[in-house]
Amino acid sequence: MEASRPDTATRILDVSERLFVEHGFEATSLRMITQQAEVNLAAVNYHFGSKDALFEAVFMRRLAPLIASCLAELDELEAREEKLSVESLVTTFIRPCLALSKDPARGGALFVRLLSRTLVENHRLLRETISQQYSVFVQRYSRAFHHALPELGVEELAWRMHFAFSVMFNAFAGNDVLKIFTRSQIVSARDPDMIVKYLVPFVVAGLVSPVKG
Amino acid sequence: MEASRPDTATRILDVSERLFVEHGFEATSLRMITQQAEVNLAAVNYHFGSKDALFEAVFMRRLAPLIASCLAELDELEAREEKLSVESLVTTFIRPCLALSKDPARGGALFVRLLSRTLVENHRLLRETISQQYSVFVQRYSRAFHHALPELGVEELAWRMHFAFSVMFNAFAGNDVLKIFTRSQIVSARDPDMIVKYLVPFVVAGLVSPVKG
DNA sequence: AAGCGTTTCAAACTTACGTTTTAATTTGAT
DNA sequence: ATCAAATTAAAACGTAAGTTTGAAACGCTT
Structure with missing residues (x-):
């Protein structure tokens, strides 16, 4: 009964939410996010466009x-x-x-x-x-x-x-x-x-x- | 009646205090600080040792x-x-x-x-x-x-x-x-x-x- | 099975960061 | 005036950041 792995964008949002809280926006690098989310580094820019846009997405969700x-x-x-x-x-x-x-x-x-x-x-x-x-x-x-x-x-x-x-x-x-x-x-x-x-x-x-x- | 220019360390502390409030610690670079304080970039590390130590100095003052x-x-x-x-x-x-x-x-x-x-x-x-x-x-x-x-x-x-x-x-x-x-x-x-x-x-x-x- | 848009991947790019180095300059006591 | 210490200055170092690239892999319709 393993939980199905969410899609890439959701995994990025979840990990970002946690890391932004723990370390703040500036101190959280895309490499930290993508490593913990187990996705490729380029996935953030592919799905959200930029780190700024990712923050907005995390927030508005x-x-x-x-x-x-x-x-x-x-x-x-x-x-x-x-x-x-x-x-x-x-x-x-x-x-x-x-x-x-x-x-x-x-x-x-x-x-x-x-x-x-x-x-x-x-x-x-x-x-x-x-x-x-x-x-x-x-x-x-x-x-x-x-x-x-x-x-x-x-x-x-x-x-x-x-x-x-x-x-x-x-x-x-x-x-x-x-x-x-x-x-x-x-x-x-x-x-x-x-x-x-x-x-x-x-x-x-x-x-x-x-x-x- | 121009105010006498404070010494380098004080100028750094004053500018840092303002910039840390405005942008946060991580988003404030030493280059921003030293430019606005009109001191050399190396002055921070000379007087305070590191950016971390500068923050502590700003805080404890x-x-x-x-x-x-x-x-x-x-x-x-x-x-x-x-x-x-x-x-x-x-x-x-x-x-x-x-x-x-x-x-x-x-x-x-x-x-x-x-x-x-x-x-x-x-x-x-x-x-x-x-x-x-x-x-x-x-x-x-x-x-x-x-x-x-x-x-x-x-x-x-x-x-x-x-x-x-x-x-x-x-x-x-x-x-x-x-x-x-x-x-x-x-x-x-x-x-x-x-x-x-x-x-x-x-x-x-x-x-x-x-x-x- | 072929084709096509979508997504993933490894790698590189440019830029900016904190820090260090070395030399020049200023300061202050003798 | 002299010399040693303290301070300033310019430049470079190594690293890590956000972003971009182009090819590979995948998913889906036909």
Whole structure:
């Protein structure tokens, strides 16, 4: 019952996703990728055109479905409830991320880590192609949070959303900013369910906290 | 009244700090650095030994004083107050970061961005050298937060600190995870004072929120 | 079985990288 | 002023990077 070997392009995408997360885009060479994928060096340029285009392909394979899932959850929630709670809103984002993180067939947490890393790096390949395509994502969530938290001014809301998504991305990416200083033994640091148990209350508390006089 | 030209090593450090933030360590070549610093290519290896050692030098120049400042604030606070508030505790970390971000002579927000970026990248040069040196930082804050929030279990506290430092690092680093999707016009996104105004309440609310039954 | 588009392969190409070398120059103490 | 040490400079070294090439192998229709 050996798993059938995926085709060349898929093998390249899978290995690239992992190596880009581990070493970063620049530090990952096509020779590392093609060796681990057990394909010929020229296969990358044949199937994807260039290393830059490969990165975009790796990225879009996961990002498009992930964003679609979030928006679908948002649609469903807005159809079901009149007044949205902040927690349910946060969950529409968390749940697809969690599902992705727990699905080895889709690379598990690899992509969320890649996403987080790429956002922090402010990657040139992201600025150009992805920002315009997925502005609808931010717009939808901005409107939804505005309805859930009408007492917040637009500036304060924007900041709180910024903070909320920052910490959520980092949590799923497993970027333990404290562990790097110590040998801290949060053994469950990469267990997605544990993340959510503590993450949602933290984020919701920050979002709904009363405005300072 | 032209500023006197700093010596070669300092010019290299200053330029490297900026380029490492902009393009990352791997994508920044010594030729880019030495050209912009207007020094000879061999100067990096002469003064620092290698590109790896240069990165460490760039990093330690800022990190050691920053951590020292945080711990000094912590000492002062613990000497002054019996029972520490979470907000005052958060401020002992925020204030040195803010001071650094507002001081052009120390590179302004550049280093905090580099720190954030390097943490997310889980950089090899960080794991080896810095983690053991600065474990005292995490230990001190862990103890302090434990005293300020005695009702939290060690696991829950570790998670909340993880989330709190994540969002603080990202905020100072100016990693606007939402702006990359849109052309969002939070014009003040890089204004350190604005960050603190909204950041502290958000973080404190997450930290002190009551434990779920 | 022949033919044809698609894919794979080994090899080479060009370029840029970090580093080293050797000599020239500057600096600072005597 | 002199000499030794520290610094700068120009050039080259060896390696590895992304990409291209042209032929071989494969898969499919006829």
